[in-house]
Amino acid sequence: MKLRLIAATLAVMALGGTTSIMAEGLKGTPETPLAIVESQKDSASILPDQYKSYATQMNTVVKDYKNGYTFTIPWRVADGVMLDMDVRSESEHIQGYSFNLAGPTQDDAYTVSFTKRNNTPQDGVSQKEWNTTWYGVPIKGMSSEEYLSIWRQHSNAFEHNDIVGGFFSKKGATSARWDKTTPKSYAEMTSTEPVQSVFEAEFIMDKDPTHRYNLVSTYAPIQADFMEAGLMEHTIPSFELINKKNSNAIKGGVKQFLTGTNDISVAEGIKFTYPKGFTRLNEKGKIAFTKHNIRLDVESFTIPVQAVSTGMPTMMGKQMLGDYYLKQLVEVNKASITRYETHIIDGNVMFYLAGHMKNPNTSDTSAAAPVSFGATIILGNEGNVAVARMIGPSGVSLATPELIDILDGFRLTTTLNTNQSSQVL
Secondary structure, three states, X not given: OOHHHHHHHHHXXXXXXXXXXXXXXXXXXXXXXXXXHHHOHHHHHHOOHHHHHHXXXXXXXXXXXXXXXXXXXXXXXXXXEEEEEEOOOOOOEEEEEEEEOOOOOOOOOOEEEEEEEEOOOOOOOOHHHHHOXXXXXXXXXXXXXXXXXXXXXXXXXXXXXXXXXXXXXXXXXXXXXEEEEEEHHHHHOOOOXXXXXXXXXXXXXXXXXXXEEEEEEEEOHHHHHHHHHHHHHHHHHHOEEOOOOOOOOOOOOHHHXXXXXXXXXXXXXXXXXXXXXXXXXXXXXXXXEEEOOEEEEEEEEOOOOHHHHOOOOOHHHHHHHHHHHHHHHHHHOOOEEEEEEEEEEOOEEXXXXXXXXXXXXXXXXXXXXXXXXXXXEXXXXXXXXXXXXXXXXOOOOOOOHHHHHHHOXXXXXXXXXXXXXXXXX
8 A cells, every 4th residue: 555545544534624615716627736647647648539638537436335425536546445444543433435646656645535434422422412513612603713713722733734624514414614734834935845735524414423424635735726626516515425235135036136146247256236127138148138228238358458457456457447448439339428437336446438329239330320328347356357338229318327326236256455454446
């Protein structure tokens, strides 16, 4: 695990702030930091010209059904880990994700972490009082100045740092707060060491009062506009609680599935959830389904790109696989891509694409009529590749949440662990 990732994780454990300079407003679209651009040169070289922006500006959608939440980062990530650990602090247990946006060869660190931790009242106060006060003072109507003044009385962090922050409104939250900490050495220009701002947002949700959800991001102060625009306009609004899925539940009886479980073996180390509402087609050697005018094919194959298909499946390697698949759809199937995203579902990394293309099921593809499509591609730890692809009439949208969830039904049966408390994504 890279040192930056460890540093971001420690920041998550040590700090407890949260969300936004929203009132100040952000003008224009800030340029992507050079460190992030440089770390994604390979992606930029693979992607077709009209889609090169996906090399950095690409949604990374995280859905954690086991722990019941989702959030989106509006950027392509360089690497990441999934955390699940007990800690010796009032957080007691921390579960979540930590990402680097720039690779290890870049000087500037850009990290984003999102974690769920226990929210246990201290000093015998009730859960309600604990969730609605700031150091014992009711937060209702509290100004940013009051928030910082009270914090200053209980912390020495202000001695060497410039700190801004306050409470803000978030749908479904009992309380939500933010802060940004920047070492004073940056303003005074007295240090030659790289300086990082730390931005935090923390939510206590109405429907989950015994947990805190914490966003932490580190970045160079000069890139505050870029990072804060993404965090405040995309990541923070995207966070919400979701229903937990019971992967072993078989609603409606065993007949709903091919076997007594809801998993179909696609390739060594890769399984796919049987698509509810679809009918299995009796096609020899194929995993195919249909529902009304939609066809779903699930297949596995090997690819000729050695850097992707062999060795440890790093995040970069998995992304390269997605990039080559997008390139193939554009060049071979004359596809027009409207969505290309990284999807991390309970720790399984896959890539989702949607748009229109020439019907791939027609023998003469060049003369084929256009169709709508949605697809998810995944690289397993054994070097196997699997794709789930839906095809429908050109006027039908396949990018509905329900259909995307079906395409994201892949599950890896093997994972790469660094230790008992973290999994490399």
